[in-house]
């Protein structure tokens with residue numbers, strides 16, 4: 296995996312630019328890996344506005360590659376304070392939520408257990424909103440019904456059901472909020488990087504869906520962002 300760009304964003308610089316970012320610094324080996332700064336837009340290409348996002352369900356966009364889905368979640372309450380997370384690649388710092396209410400977070404929607412992910416037909420993994428899923432016993436969780444893992448988006452995406460073999464947290468997506476325009480950008484990823492394994496595991500399916508070479512193309516410019524229920528034909532419940 297190409298490890299070209301690791302960022303260390305200076306808080307002062309980010310503030311001067313009128314931006315809030317989910318990551319201000321990193322620690323350990325699992326540094327933030329930068330990709331193109333991509334604006335999140337709706338299906339018509341208009342920038343989505345952070346203050347208008349629902350808290351009932353997650354939004355899906357693809358980043359940093361054209362085939363790799365991410366959750367954008369507007370939590371019902373501000374998440375935990377910044378914390379150091381542990382991935383299989385080392386430690387990294389998760390810096391909590393951003394946006395008008397400090398409640399916007401973003402994670403890869405590829406399950407850290409065995410890489411289940413949402414596609415247009417179906418999704419075994421989703422954010423529950425306020426609905427208390429049977430598996431999690433409460434709302435506000437990301438549940439993967441493939442083998443019953445539960446991740447807490449208000450705690451850096453860490454796995455919280457302990458009756459199962461533990462996995463690392465969901466890979467975090469670095470997002471920025473421009474307070475002046477209320478727009479949202481994705482700029483990188485942090486934590487365990489599962490993309491090479493994902494491309495290997497789903498080689499045939501990705502080839503069929505995207506065509507030769509497209510699945511691994513990096514997203515640039517903008518990323519179409521839509522409600523999970525609109526993106527996929529069916530969401531597993533557990």
Ligand code: FES
Pocket residue numbers: 406407408409410411439440441442443444
């Ligand atoms: S792939 Fe998600 S729990 Fe196994």
